[in-house]
Amino acid sequence: MKKTMNASVHETLEIARSLKELPRERAPRSLLPAVLQKVGLGDTYWRIDSAVGEIYVAHSRAGISMVSRARSTREFEKAFESRFGRPIASDRTRPPANVKALVAGRLRGKDANLRFDLRDLSEFERAVLRKALEIPPGEVRPYSWIAREIGHPDAVRATGSALAKNPVPLLIPCHRVVRTDGHLGNYSLGGPRNKRRLLEAEGAQPATLEKLAASGVRYFGNEAGRYFCFPTCGGIDSLLRENRVIFSSQREALAAGFKPCADCRPAAVA
Amino acid sequence: MTEPAPPIHPVAGRPEPDGLGSDQELVRRILTGEESLFAPLVRRYQARVVAHVARMVGSREDALDLAQEIFLKVFQALERYNPEYKFSTWLFRIAGNAAIDHLRKRRPRTVPLEIPDPESRTGVSAVEHESPGLDPFGRLRNVQRGEAISKAIAELPLEFRELITLRHFGGLSYEEIARLKNMPLGTVKNKLFRARVVLKERLAGELS
Structure with missing residues (x-):
């Protein structure tokens, strides 16, 4: 009896070892996005026409997370995945009116009552972007204004960096922040030319501003x-x-x- | 406020490879508003849940559908998770219930006779394997052996099948299984032992 028992123990250990040696299985790539969609946490995007061409607006339940231009939906999806490490799918619903009004520059950001998903940013960066939301269409403010308003009057350069990292340009209107000397400064959504185009479309008259600043x-x-x-x-x-x-x-x-x-x-x- | 920190991983203290802290920590943050952390939590367990459920229900395809339902239930019930226990215990209890539910609903149409087909690559054997570094023959042996084992597991009685797959595909410890099944630890060990004896008999000759 004892002998057979020992043999049995040995054999079952062998089974356990065989089970352990089985190759590890992977879940298919499609499972996680399907789960996230199901629980309402999936990221999706709209394509919306704007003054600087078609833009992609990514959003999840947490809020709007990314705005960017891309040559194709595939390019945008890849850019999103590499930035946030999670998949994204196209949203078949129409974008809500407040998003469209913001894109069109008809609405001040803080009046649109939108939630933004800015969790990857620092507290300082979020403060800069929240302040930029207060600038109405047709108006501009200098970088130093934002720095002073958020209680860091000496952090003008850091304010510029925070605006440059804005993940949701256009909706958080970093294009309405310019240099005190009248230069428009750079713009993440297609460079200074698009910044000028957006300000013109909103009626801020960038050419006049530059002339005033120069004099x-x-x-x-x-x-x-x-x-x-x-x-x-x-x-x-x-x-x-x-x-x-x-x-x-x-x-x-x-x-x-x-x-x-x-x-x-x-x-x-x- | 300060509860004693429970073990965070089967291997005590080992940090999670995603660098995001313990399961309990993730759950706590999800419940306090950082819902996007549900994605890494799913990532940690999706492969093991699918592997476990696929062997419970005998179909990888069904297992993928079930896994979606299981993670949805987990998300909806997250507030009821008691962080004094390991997250995996709770998760695999939900997974096991979903699998058994599925088997119960499906039973009428699985009773029809199935003619064993040695060429068949369907069902649990058609899984995506990750076995880098194996030569082609090694891989073939591995696949054949994997299929033989899968088949033998699929033919185990449900209780044995669940224990074997919890241990070997879900990666749960004896203690976790005991808690999950509300069984004394000795009973779990004993049943797993008997399950392996049955497997051994059925696999005689396959594993040489």
């Missing part, structure tokens, strides 16, 4: 109201010429007794 104009003052603004505040033509005073620096405006505008906040309000 040293940084702010418009309102003679009647005794306040001063960025030139695009409320739209570049909103200030009547007869009321308009020109300033080349905050100090000059403040010394002349003008207060910073409460809407565009060209200087810290004391």
Whole structure:
């Protein structure tokens, strides 16, 4: 009895070893995307026409995660997978109205009430992008404005880097942030030419802004109201010429007794 | 607040290859809003769940459908997971229930006689194997042996089949299986031993 038992133990160990030596099986690549779709966590994308051509807008339940241009759906899907490490599929539903309005530059980002999926970014980067959402279409702000508004007035360069990393350009309008000297600066969604095109489409008149900046104009003052603004505040033509005073620096405006505008906040309000 | 940290992996303390912390940690973060972490959690277990379920139900195709249902159930029930226990125990209990449900529903149409066909590559034998570094003959031997074992497992009584696949394809420890099946540890060991004896008998001559 004992002997057969021992033989049996030995044999079953052999079975266990054979089972262990079986090749490992893989789950097919299609399983994970199918699961994520099922639980409502799948990423999908829309293709939407914009002022800079067709763009791809990726989103999941967490929010909008990526906006980019691509030559084909395949190219976009590959770019998404390599950036986020998860698959993405085409969304057959129509994009919602607030997304389309944002893409068309008809809506201020913070009014669109959209959720963005910015979890890969740092707290500082998220603060920069949230601030950029406040700039209305047709207006621009300098990088230094964002840095000051988020409480890091010395971090102008870091602000520029954060905007350059914006995963959702157009929807978070980093194109509305320009250099103080009037240069438009770079743009991730197709370079400075597209930045100019977008600003023109929104009515910000980049050519006029550049001319003003070149001649040293940084702010418009309102003679009647005794306040001063960025030139695009409320739209570049909103200030009547007869009321308009020109300033080349905050100090000059403040010394002349003008207060910073409460809407565009060209200087810290004391 | 500070619960004692449970073992995070069958091999205690071994970090997860995806660098994302323990299963419990992932579940906690998913439940507090980081739902996208469900993807890495599925990635950790999808191969083992499919392998286990495929052998439980005898069809890889059905197993792939079932795996989707299983992970959906897991996601929906995640709040009910008790992190004092290992995640794999909980997951494989859900997987096992789904497989048994499936077998119960399907039973009427599996009763018809199946003529054993030695050429057949369908069912559980048609799995995607990952066996790098094997020469062609080695691979062939491996496939043949794999098929023989798969067939023998598929013919085991359900209880033995589940225990064998939990251990060898689900990668669960004896202790986890005992907890999952609400069986004393000794019973699990004993049943696994008997299951292997049956396998050995059926495979006599195949494994030389």
